[in-house]
């Protein structure tokens with residue numbers, strides 16, 4: 001029997017929803033609304049429930065459950081937010097009870113990077129892998145970890161914050177204030193800030209990438225520095241977890257993938273253990289932004305139970 005599951009992904013900017021056919025990983029419908037976290041948690045929950053109901057009506061299918069992937073941090077069992085930096089005012093709140101009430105089906109909530117990693121183990125280029133790490137390199141940097149077939153969530157739901165591993169002691173600080181962490185060196189906000197400072201005008205990360213590709217020496221140096229530190233961080237993950245691969249997603253990863261992939265692999269190779277023989281298993285996601293939606297669908301089904309730590 002084919003199982004259909006509702007899936008949602010909540011980010012700081014937008015909430016996306018879909019109906020997933022679990023066997024095939026096909027997304028049968030897609031819809032999106034702005035998150036507007038500042039307008040309040042209840043309003044956002046209502047708009048997400050509206051969106052999911054709309055998808056059910058539109059497809060005419062009966063979903064068995066709903067899975068929600070969200071920016072965190074949050075408690076992986078109850079889905080209660082714990083001071084989420086990009087969803088201001090949502091601390092202590094949980095969407096699960098209201099969504100169960102509205103939809104009348106079981107609802108499971110999980111951290112977006114963890115669920116993206118879960119999605120990769122079933123539908124990505126490394127489908128079937130029991131040890132896999134997914135790293136979002138975007139405005140911030142975070143990871144989802146699947147080890148021995150189980151999602152690693154940590155004792156407080158805080159595992160996977162690899163963005164705050166120090167790769168450059170005393171270096172640039174991230175928003176959380178740790179000097180020289182990976183996020184402070186290699187995230188989209190770092191690229192934008194360092195690029196703007198050195199080029200003397202306000203630039204976004206994608207503009208720094210574009211200038212670097214056009215041959216601007218300063219922009220090129222900024223990008224290569226960020227790649228060097230990202231290489232060190234990724235080599236640390238390989239050494240710690242020995243995953244089948246580290247899968248990269250997010251806007252900065254796409255920017256690196258477009259023109260700087262060789263440089264990234266070379267940087268990882270500089271810091272990785274000899275066991276990788278200069279060919280570290282670092283790959284760009286083939287699922288794009290769908291990884292977390294697909295993972296949310298799996299999280300909500302019986303298949304996800306086996307993966308839950």
Ligand SMILES: [Zn+2]
Pocket residue numbers: 163164165173174175176177178179181182183184
């Ligand atoms: Zn940090």
